[in-house]
Amino acid sequence: MSRLGVAVFWLLHWLPLAVLARLGEALGLLLHVFALPRRHVVDTNLKLCFPELDARQRRQLARRHFRTVGRSLLERGLLWWGSRERLERLVRIEGGDRVRALQAAGTPVILLAPHFVGLDMGGTRVTMDFDIVSVYARQKKNPVLDRWLYHGRSRFGDQLLLARQDGVRSSVKAMKAGRPFYYLPDMDYGRRDAIFVPFFGVPAATITGLPRLARVAGAAVLPCVTKMLPGGAGYVVEIGEAWSDFPSADVEADTLRMNEWIESVVRTMPEQYYWVHRRFKTRPVGEAKLY
Template sequence: MIHPGIALLRLLHAAVPVTTLARLGEWLGSALYPVSPTRRHIGLTNLRLCFPELTEAERRRLLKAHFRALGRATLLETVSWWGERAEVEGLTRLEGLDNLLPYLGKPLIWLAPHFVGLNIGGVRVSTEYAPVVSLYAHIKNPEVDRLMLHARTRFGGSELYSRQDGIKPVIRAIRKGLPFYYLPDMDFGRKDAVFVPFFGVPAATITGLSRLAKATGAVVVPCITRWQDGGYVARFYPPWQDFPSADVVADTRRMNAFIEDRIREMPEQYFWLHKRFKTRPDEKRKGGLYED
């Protein structure tokens, strides 16, 4: 039996125009803000650490805007789940193709940080350049998990691997010429991570981008998805020169600095509800920086 929430989302997708769906998502995000104390605490803690120059009132306004952006993206993901190809393509415009096209069919990594349109952009680029390869973490709700996997593989038979599968299947896929849609900007703990600044705060950051580029000879072309002018834009940035270097820590710091620059352009669209600073250099501080 289909979960009532999934059934409602499918009904909304079928019955409501995209513009209305976007507004409904923003309303949903606004409604969730006051009733989500734990997520609100995480978000405000992240914003205090990353934007100490803002007042508390400014950070609260920014977090409210983030909830609206997240709600909008959540409802518009239904287009990725059930929309026809033309609908998926119409929701998200591609930009910066001159930065991408010379590297198609060669080892290639798309650096795709956690902006709220991440999944929408990933499905969109798969309509053009599948098969692609990506890693994923299972979602607790099995129906949502199946929908997410379906969306990411429905165009062109892309390859998805669980993080538990290890990195070897991804390396093989990159070497075959499949673009790797890579999301390395969360706190995954100490394994394969170094502490480098994220908005000036030491953050456990995995070194996978540098190590994968070295192991495969892949070019790194960032792909950032943002909400702009009533739709999404998935923009490919210029390929990184002199990457990887001989210094994996410097490479990882470079990645964080690039992500910071993109966040400053649209701070409400970055995913602030993740405990980015949970893992600390001092192993005794188990709660990270999120303790009251």
């Protein structure tokens, strides 16, 4: 992203959300037409995960997905420059008292936040209520974008953003000090620290960090899902009840449980999951590439 692009985002963030949402959806439809490599990724993912849909239904779902992606792109300016009051009005958070109760009891907290298109909006809203720890992937090829992404994730409160290579120790230390961990473990990070467990029935390289971190830190795992609402209605961040009997003695079973839960939520709003990511890029030894 160039400085001109940042200036455009700044101008757009002054628009009412209803107008910004329509512009974002229009941008998404253009991306569906012209961003052919990403459309191929989305089409492949949907074919793998929704074999019960015919080609027309998957095409319609892909178009709806790109509309939400376009919205999430254009609405990012709200995270960078929107006032606290405006963001509190646009993004409602439910279940925050569950986090506070665990903090009061001295229990470390992991917020399990899957990659839905509203993820960053939800993350920024959480930082307005809690000082958290999260993992930040540097955008080394685009320092302008890197600067503003970092700004958006750290502008409220006292946030701790760690690089992935900082490892488990720093995350556990932060959780034990009372910071909820806004944790995003549902992408394909390669073979390191990953096992193959099904996601929509397809073997997916999945990191085992959730049960391992929960065990080492003695943390409660609370599901945290951000939903993009239609038009100008905003977003809602839903923080659910802590998972019971987690972690178990079986890391593979716990990792499968995570994937099954994410799948169950995706099925309630399939257009909002981050299908532009090559979730099945890493394959078991001997299997052909899917993209």
